[in-house]
Amino acid sequence: MPVKNGTFYMLNYILPILAVLLGYIIVTLFKVKEKDSLKLLLAFSGAFLLSITVFNLFPEVYHHGNPKKTGVFIMFGILLQIFLEFFSKGAEHGHVHLHDDMHKFPWLLFVSLSIHAILEGFPIHDHDTLVYGIIIHKIPIAIILSTFFINAQMSTTKIASFLILFSLMTPLGSFIANNFEIAQQYYHEISAVVIGIFLHISTVILFESSEGHKFNLRKLIVILVGIIIAYYI
Numbered sequence: 235m236p237v238k239n240g241t242f243y244m245l246n247y248i249l250p251i252l253a254v255l256l257g258y259i260i261v262t263l264f265k266v267k268e269k270d271s272l273k274l275l276l277a278f279s280g281a282f283l284l285s286i287t288v289f290n291l292f293p294e295v296y297h298h299g300n301p302k303k304t305g306v307f308i309m310f311g312i313l314l315q316i317f318l319e320f321f322s323k324g325a326e327h328g329h330v331h332l333h334d335d336m337h338k339f340p341w342l343l344f345v346s347l348s349i350h351a352i353l354e355g356f357p358i359h360d361h362d363t364l365v366y367g368i369i370i371h372k373i374p375i376a377i378i379l380s381t382f383f384i385n386a387q388m389s390t391t392k393i394a395s396f397l398i399l400f401s402l403m404t405p406l407g408s409f410i411a412n413n414f415e416i417a418q419q420y421y422h423e424i425s426a427v428v429i430g431i432f433l434h435i436s437t438v439i440l441f442e443s444s445e446g447h448k449f450n451l452r453k454l455i456v457i458l459v460g461i462i463i464a465y466y467i
Contacts, residue, residue, distance in 0.1 A: 246358045246365050247405040250351075253369040254401035257376020258393075261384065272374055276327070277453045279370040280439030281460030286367040287432045289465060291357060295426045304426050311430020321346035325379060327439045339392050348403045350431060355407020356417065357425045363467050368404060371435075 295304050319326065321342040358365050376397065383393045411417045417424065440457065 246362070246408055249365055249369050250355070250372060250404040251401040253372040254376040254397055257373045258380045258397055260373075261377055261380040272377060274452060274456050275370075275374045276439050278456045278460045279367075279374060280327070280436040281457040282464050283367040283371050283432055284436035284440070285461045285464030286361075286364055287429055287436065290361050290363060291425060291429050291432070294360075295422050295429060299422045299426070304422075307423050307426035308430040308433070311427035311432075312434045313430075314427065315350065315431045315434040318346040318350055322350070324438075325375065326350055327435050327442065339396070344396060344400065347400055351400065351403035352407040352410070353424065353428050353431060355404040355409075356411040356421070357428055358404070358408045359412050360421075363464070366467065367464070372404075 295308075315326070323343070325343060325347060354368055358368065379400075380393065380397065383396070411421065411424075
């Protein structure tokens with residue numbers, strides 16, 4: 235793996251944390267209620283994340299690994315994400331449908347989102363552009379989670395605890411990938427799992443961005459912009 239300067243590593247750790255914080259600040263300061271704007275941001279994040287995956291992650295894992303074995307790990311990542319969504323209720327792609335008593339800490343949601351976030355942190359240190367895709371993905375998710383928790387009258391302490399811990403999970407994944415030999419030994423296999431996770435999340439976001447499969451010029455433009463930016467960065 236190429237050696238990079240400390241600035242890149244620090245940004246890879248700090249930016250995912252700031253993305254979650256920014257999402258919460260947007261909710262508390264601006265009282266976001268415009269669903270259409272949030273859907274456009276989600277559509278952009280889905281297109282950007284999918285493009286980063288196809289342009290950057292796909293070539294590497296297939297170049298360094300057995301193609302069929304790599305495909306198995308990618309499919310495992312897709313199935314893993316589907317399994318996690320039984321507990322997160324789709325929060326990774328912009329939906330929160332929880333009916334539990336929100337006076338309690340939502341452990342199932344936290345654990346499922348944390349597993350997802352830790353895994354997505356693994357390939358960041360070897361793909362600087364990936365961190366931007368994760369940031370753009372995390373901001374609307376943090377907005378949606380914050381809005382839901384506030385509307386559910388969850389205590390400020392529990393909201394802060396959830397978001398702070400959640401924001402640390404992606405940097406934790408990057409730390410494990412950088413410092414544990416076993417993670418480095420199976421780096422490409424784990425990256426293939428992450429590709430499967432990203433494929434599922436991004437395609438679900440893009441499919442859901444077109445309600446009733448109706449043509450929407452604004453969403454199409456946003457998706458195209460996301461693809462183009464991902465290609466050139």
